Amino acid sequence: MKVAVEINNLSKYYGSFQALKSLTLNIYEGEIFGLLGPNGAGKTTTLLILATVIKPSSGNVKVMGIDVTKEPLKVRKNIGFSFQEPKALRVDTVLDVLRWHGKICGLRGIELEENIRRIMANLGLAKYSGKMFMHLSGGLKKKVEVAKILIQKPKIAIFDEPTAQVDVIGKHAIWNLIRELRDEGSTIIIATNDMNEAEMLCDRIAIIHNGVIIVEGKPEELKDKIPSGDILEIELERNLTRKEIGLMVEKIGISNFKATGRNIIFYINRGEEMLPIIMEKMNSIGIKIKRTMIKEPTLDDVFFYFTGRTLR
């Protein structure tokens, strides 16, 4: 895997306030990488530094091997940035905004027009194409902002909260188009405080809190970092005797469980893999199972485990 963005010991101060605390992170080519964290965590600050909009206080950042402080113009050639708070000129229509963006990114002619048409259709923007950007609702403005980068198809596409304020159908449309962009070869970096979005969309995630990266990995890997992270509920045909419970512990070798009446809850890792094993062993000591259910922890559980706070 080739590194697309290399962040080493990055710190950022706004005056005396330290927004980023020695961040170290690699983002790989061709992945959808998510920075997940609550308001004020430092997501936008990180993205703006990658995009050379603001400067690091210390540490270094390379985008496609190019240093963001030494050669910002070169870095910018590879980047498209969808801002958290979209803005446009007061006089521009949706079509103007998209055409203008395409043109400054070097796109021309039929290819550009076809691209704009396709993205607008996918995002349900076609009927607003002649409307002034400034008169659009928040969710529609966000769609236009995201559309700019989807049309641009940059090597590194950065989306700061790509679906904030967007309705559910719109969210899925945006996620699909972002996946398509990755499949065409772009590296995608998103910031979000929506754990569902992080989980649905991202190949890898870093959870950021108070300017510190707490943990990173694939969504499943993060969940597996919670000890005994899966919850396996089993309903039996009848209550167990004390002796049977003892036998069960001995046979299955899991002591982390709660048995109440006919229900047993196991706290285990890799619940999907363990379930058939547990069922077979229970069967072998004559315990009949009526129903099973595995509950996965969410990324919110992961966030809670590491910070003691919840994202919601």
Ligand SMILES: Nc1ncnc2c1ncn2[C@@H]1O[C@H](COP(=O)(O)OP(=O)(O)OP(=O)(O)O)[C@@H](O)[C@H]1O
């Ligand atoms: N220009 C600035 N001047 C002073 N403080 C700033 C500035 N920009 C950001 N901050 C502070 O830095 C911290 C990180 O802000 P940042 O915008 O990076 O967070 P975020 O994770 O993007 O949050 P959100 O989810 O609300 O967008 C916050 O405490 C914020 O108040």
Ligand SMILES: [Mg+2]
């Ligand atoms: Mg932000």
